Amino acid sequence: xxxxxxxxxxxxxxxxxxxxxxxxxxxxxxxxxxxxxxxxxxxxxxxxxxxxxxxxxxxxxxxxxxxxxxxxxxxxxxxxxxxxxxxxxxxxxxxxxxxxxxxxxxxxxxxxxxxxxxxxxxxxxxxxxxxxxxxxxxxxxxxxxxxxxxxxxxxxxxxxxxxxxxxxxxxxxxxxxxxxxxxxxxxxxxxxxxxxxxxxxxxxxxxxxxxxxxxxxxxxxxxxxxxxxxxxxxxxxxxxxxxxxxxxxxxxxxxxxxxxxxxxxxxxxxxxxxxxxxxxxxxxxxxxxxxxxxxxxxxxxxxxxxxxxxxxxxxxxxxxxxxxxxxxxxxxxxxxxxxxxxxxxxxxxxxxxxxxxxxxxxxxxxxxxxxxxxxxxxxxxxxxxxxxxxxxxxxxxxxxxxxxxxxxxxxxxxxxxxxxxxxxxxxxxxxxxxxxxxxxxxxxxxxxxxxxxxxxxxxxxxxxxxxxxxxxxxxxxxxxxxxxxxxxxxxxxxxxxxxxxxxxxxxxxxxxxxxxxxxxxxxxxxxxxxxxxxxxxxxxxxxxxxxxxxxxxxxxxxxxxxxxxxxxxxxxxxxxxxxxxxxxxxxxxxxxxxxxxxxxxxxxxxxxxxxxxxxxxxxxxxxxxxxxxxxxxxxxxxxxxxxxxxxxxxxxxxxxxxxxxxxxxxxxxxxxxxxxxxxxxxxxxxxxxxxxxxxxxxxxxxxxxxxxxxxxxxxxxxxxxxxxxxxxxxxxxxxxxxxxxxxxxxxxxxxxxxx
Ligand code: BGC
Numbered sequence: 001x002x003x004x005x006x007x008x009x010x011x012x013x014x015x016x017x018x019x020x021x022x023x024x025x026x027x028x029x030x031x032x033x034x035x036x037x038x039x040x041x042x043x044x045x046x047x048x049x050x051x052x053x054x055x056x057x058x059x060x061x062x063x064x065x066x067x068x069x070x071x072x073x074x075x076x077x078x079x080x081x082x083x084x085x086x087x088x089x090x091x092x093x094x095x096x097x098x099x100x101x102x103x104x105x106x107x108x109x110x111x112x113x114x115x116x117x118x119x120x121x122x123x124x125x126x127x128x129x130x131x132x133x134x135x136x137x138x139x140x141x142x143x144x145x146x147x148x149x150x151x152x153x154x155x156x157x158x159x160x161x162x163x164x165x166x167x168x169x170x171x172x173x174x175x176x177x178x179x180x181x182x183x184x185x186x187x188x189x190x191x192x193x194x195x196x197x198x199x200x201x202x203x204x205x206x207x208x209x210x211x212x213x214x215x216x217x218x219x220x221x222x223x224x225x226x227x228x229x230x231x232x233x234x235x236x237x238x239x240x241x242x243x244x245x246x247x248x249x250x251x252x253x254x255x256x257x258x259x260x261x262x263x264x265x266x267x268x269x270x271x272x273x274x275x276x277x278x279x280x281x282x283x284x285x286x287x288x289x290x291x292x293x294x295x296x297x298x299x300x301x302x303x304x305x306x307x308x309x310x311x312x313x314x315x316x317x318x319x320x321x322x323x324x325x326x327x328x329x330x331x332x333x334x335x336x337x338x339x340x341x342x343x344x345x346x347x348x349x350x351x352x353x354x355x356x357x358x359x360x361x362x363x364x365x366x367x368x369x370x371x372x373x374x375x376x377x378x379x380x381x382x383x384x385x386x387x388x389x390x391x392x393x394x395x396x397x398x399x400x401x402x403x404x405x406x407x408x409x410x411x412x413x414x415x416x417x418x419x420x421x422x423x424x425x426x427x428x429x430x431x432x433x434x435x436x437x438x439x440x441x442x443x444x445x446x447x448x449x450x451x452x453x454x455x456x457x458x459x460x461x462x463x464x465x466x467x468x469x470x471x472x473x474x475x476x477x478x479x480x481x482x483x484x485x486x487x488x489x490x491x492x493x494x495x496x497x498x499x500x501x502x503x504x505x506x507x508x509x510x511x512x513x514x515x516x517x518x519x520x521x522x523x524x525x526x527x528x529x530x531x532x533x534x535x536x537x538x539x540x541x542x543x544x545x546x547x548x549x550x551x552x553x554x555x556x557x558x559x560x561x562x563x564x565x566x567x568x569x570x571x572x573x574x575x576x577x578x579x580x581x582x583x584x585x586x587x588x589x590x591x592x593x594x595x596x597x598x599x600x601x602x603x604x605x606x607x608x609x610x611x612x613x614x615x616x617x618x619x620x621x622x623x624x625x626x627x628x629x630x631x632x633x634x635x636x637x638x639x640x641x642x643x644x645x646x647x648x649x650x651x652x653x654x655x656x657x658x659x660x661x662x663x664x665x666x667x668x669x670x671x672x673x674x675x676x677x678x679x680x681x682x683x684x685x686x687x688x689x690x691x692x693x694x695x696x697x698x699x700x701x702x703x704x705x706x707x708x709x710x711x712x713x714x715x716x717x718x719x720x721x722x723x724x725x726x727x728x729x730x731x732x733x734x735x736x737x738x739x740x741x742x743x744x745x746x747x748x749x750x751x752x753x754x755x
Contacts, residue, residue: 018258046104048070048354075469159507188223247282317543375430382426443461521596694725
């Protein structure tokens with residue numbers, strides 16, 4: 001149905017229009033009956049519905065309706081599976097249809113700058129390409145059901161400490177390449193109905209009132225068509241926010257900010273057109289939902305099963321020296337409270353009231369020979385001698401010990417950051433005591449962000465479940481016993497120590513500002529450049545089968561930066577069980593002095609039966625090779641030879657091929673007496689001229705060529721000569737080549753003319 005939204009707006013009073021720009025209460029937008037504008041409700045996500053029936057709050061305090069908690073983003077990102085994320089989004093969208101929710105808030109796509117961010121469990125990755133791809137798929141899934149999403153928290157919201165006032169001080173390059181890039185792809189590819197601006201400031205300006213962020217970048221450059229909603233309570237100055245491009249304020253401001261909008265229009269400080277445009281954007285999303293409303297049936301049990309499958313395809317097998325999968329006949333001691341009551345989601349606004357939770361103990365007991373011992377408590381981090389001894393005994397009397405460890409709720413949550421990267425001491429101690437009596441020990445982890453693993457070399461297997469949703473118990477059991485084959489890979493690096501992390505010296509800042517000093521060297525971009533040993537690298541994960549890579553082909557040897565490059569590679573399952581492999585494609589820039597060793601630019605996931613092989617094709621385009629150039633304020637691909645690598649992780653390259661790329665962009669060059677000869681020689685416009693001039697200068701001033709003595713040759717090599725010339729400013733030609741001031745001025749003048 002075609003709606004004449006502009007006509008509706010014309011019929012609205014100024015007060016009604018201002019009122020439309022803020023919520024009715026915590027979760028609902030306002031209705032205007034006489035104009036047929038219905039009341040619609042939004043609700044938290046991202047990994048399931050948190051529809052609050054009664055009193056609203058944004059911290060997960062009051063109960064919401066019973067729903068299904070899917071695995072959180074820290075887990076699902078490790079699936080590297082766009083189709084899976086889409087499937088999850090579709091199921092969530094369908095649930096929202098059934099429950100009359102117009103928008104489900106999420107996905108959250110902020111980059112994991114530090115392992116300490118309390119909200120890392122809700123975020124996808126340290127890598128913007130992966131985060132962007134996962135978010136796009138999630139959005140496409142939800143929105144395929146006629147439900148809107150809210151891509152959040154835009155932008156540079158990478159910590160919880162003082163999140164409502166702190167300023168993230170980030171270079172333009174790091175913002176573009178790392179922090180904004182994670183939002184850019186989902187906006188361009190999946191067009192979320194709404195984007196949620198973050199609480200924090202960016203380089204001194206609140207995200208909620210930053211016209212550069214909310215209008216220039218988001219709308220003018222990326223083509224965003226929906227409305228921007230404030231994070232709950234993120235509005236600082238309502239009128240400035242509206243002008244900058246923030247349409248909807250949530251939750252309700254009790255009418256005070258609506259009045260400010262009315263006043264501003266009346267006193268001429270806010271154009272009514274800006275208000276009309278905001279209302280139009282909000283109404284379009286409301287009616288898009290209303291006009292696509294459909295009957296939906298929500299089957300909780302089906303969604304629970306899906307949550308389990310998603311988790312099985314997301315969990316990461318970090319270590320296996322042949323101990324896994326376990327044979328069900330052999331007696332295994334399942335140890336640790338999380339074996340019985342898993343930690344499967346994080347605290348705060350994304351907290352879901354799960355209608356059921358699967359327990360590993362119960363699931364395994366159905367078919368395997370197991371005993372259970374609690375081992376530790378999570379109320380406080382204290383060694384409970386009795387629980388410890390019971391667990392050690394159970395381990396001693398079994399053939400295997402499987403310790404379910406992880407972070408309790410109090411260790412990580414929305415609202416505050418972690419202060420260290422360790423598991424509770426009582427859990428580390430338990431693992432150490434178990435290892436002493438049981439050599440066949442496996443650790444299963446439930447955590448939203450990496451933990452240090454001091455026992456990693458002494459256990460025989462490690463399975464990382466992250467916060468795996470309400471079906472995590474069943475998923476863990478299926479993976480441990482080989483009913484499912486692990487196929488996730490890490491979406492973030494697990495460093496040995498917190499101190500290794502590139503943000504360590506600048507996290508979380510002094511509360512007023514946090515300096516992103518590491519620039520673009522976030523996560524593996526840093527660890528790999530520093531060749532720093534890490535516990536497990538980005539992109540790493542094992543399977544119960546093995547894969548071989550061969551026949552890497554590029555469809556071109558050379559190309560312009562505007563061309564596309566098709567990359568193909570064959571993957572073969574060389575083991576004896578079916579499995580899925582994630583094929584990671586990395587690109588290395590020739591500009592190694594200032595670039596990461598390599599960066600993830602595409603990936604594919606493929607299911608292979610034993611002995612089966614398939615050719616995978618992936619595409620690369622200008623952005624796959626580009627760096628953000630702060631002089632151009634744009635993306636730029638320096639000419640040169642780029643290496644395309646296929647890896648099992650960011651550290652294990654299997655195949656490599658090269659492509660020669662010619663840039664179609666000429667970098668601007670500022671010409672004055674301090675411009676270097678090297679820059680002039682590299683610039684296509686000035687290269688020939690400067691070469692001729694240099695020759696002339698040499699001829700006129702250099703005199704007869706003299707045979708250099710051996711000592712002179714030793715002192716000044718050709719390489720040194722070349723390097724000196726390359727970085728020599730024009731003015732130095734006076735000192736070293738005898739040019740007088742007049743000649744120098746003339747040279748600069750001529751160069752300016754031909755530029
Ligand atoms: C969180 C958002 C959430 C909102 C509504 C805020 O505190 O940062 O992610 O969507 O509350 O609950």
